[in-house]
């Protein structure tokens with residue numbers, strides 16, 4: 459989509475617009491970006507996005523791990539015409555970057571996933587649709603033309619729902635199914651707990667479910683709970699009003715039918731299957747010809763078992779530190795997984811990518827490509843589609859510059875010997 463050298467032109471553009479007195483729409487510095495989003499977003503919304511499990515030591519560790527590696531550039535290598543493209547599952551991508559699946563994007567912006575889909579399509583960066591999206595995969599796909607998109611699956615208790623999601627993803631033109639394995643239960647998140655965010659979040663991020671024929675059918679029967687009435691307290695009334703407003707079918711009719719509440723209850727009881735085991739992957743394998751990628755792999759042994767069970771690749775990730783407090787930094791887990799996989803399949807990476815130099819380090823440690831998470835959500839909160847596009851462009855521009863300044867003309871040249879361990883342990887690190 460974008461030609462080579464885009465990053466360099468972009469940097470020139472940034473300076474030129476700076477000279478002309480024009481400022482970027484969203485802060486370029488990741489720390490300032492996060493702080494600007496905090497000021498703009500409601501406190502529950504921001505806490506949900508920024509927050510993590512327990513003491514948030516995993517979030518800090520994700521960043522500290524990047525600081526423990528330093529880049530050792532090579533010079534005089536002729537870096538004109540740099541090519542940052544990579545081939546992934548039969549498609550050549552201009553950059554080794556994707557947008558991570560992020561649920562509940564309506565907390566950041568009214569247009570939510572659709573704004574992200576438009577920005578991603580404009581840049582040719584694949585967008586991984588979340589199972590917990592605020593807009594349906596069909597709406598997002600329609601906003602993307604033929605640009606690349608993938609689908610992330612939370613494996614439901616219901617086999618039929620899993621089948622339906624996968625079939626819908628295929629018809630929407632998704633090219634890869636990503637199965638997230640680290641969130642079979644939601645982590646312990648003190649920020650959300652202390653703010654009492656549950657009623658705020660209830661009923662959000664369930665668009666893929668409420669638009670699904672299998673899910674809707676399951677609401678009709680007695681088990682759907684549509685006939686149950688909650689006790690009416692001010693807080694249930696507020697939650698119900700919010701829910702009814704967010705669901706198609708008119709406020710009053712919705713409230714009378716009890717359907718929104720039933721949908722939430724059904725969602726909570728079916729979105730995830732804690733009994734899932736390796737053997738279950740065969741079910742998915744039999745139902746799709748798309749490549750299947752397992753997200754949330756940290757142990758090298760699990761990477762090996764994943765390939766034995768027919769996975770087409772893995773994503774090394776700790777869910778941005780949102781699931782297990784005290785977990786290994788995703789970047790520290792990367793080399794072990796890369797070694798175990800031994801080039802047999804792509805190894806993607808996320809958790810802690812904040813700028814282009816981070817992309818470079820992850821690639822030097824063996825990642826095939828990386829996923830950007832929270833930063834694009836902050837761009838979305840600040841300026842919708844344009845904000846997302848700017849955040850992504852900034853990461854790409856910095857990556858392109860880092861490549862060139864480190865003496866690399868292609869992604870294949872980003873090798874392990876261009877990194878050295880930091881001589882001193884990291885002091886504070888940027889968020």
Ligand SMILES: Cc1cc2nc3c(=O)[nH]c(=O)nc-3n(C[C@H](O)[C@H](O)[C@H](O)COP(=O)(O)O)c2cc1C
Nearest residue numbers: 558559560561588590638777778809810811831832
């Ligand atoms: C608000 C929020 C919601 C998320 N929702 C999902 C999701 O629905 N599915 C999923 O696989 N990962 C989800 N993730 C995890 C991201 O895909 C990714 O692993 C994580 O954001 C990477 O960490 P980073 O943002 O610190 O770089 C979510 C992350 C955040 C911050």
Ligand SMILES: O=C(O)C(=O)c1ccccc1
Nearest residue numbers: 561562590641644663780
């Ligand atoms: O918050 C998350 O990180 C996430 O992945 C999720 C999981 C289930 C429901 C909503 C979000």
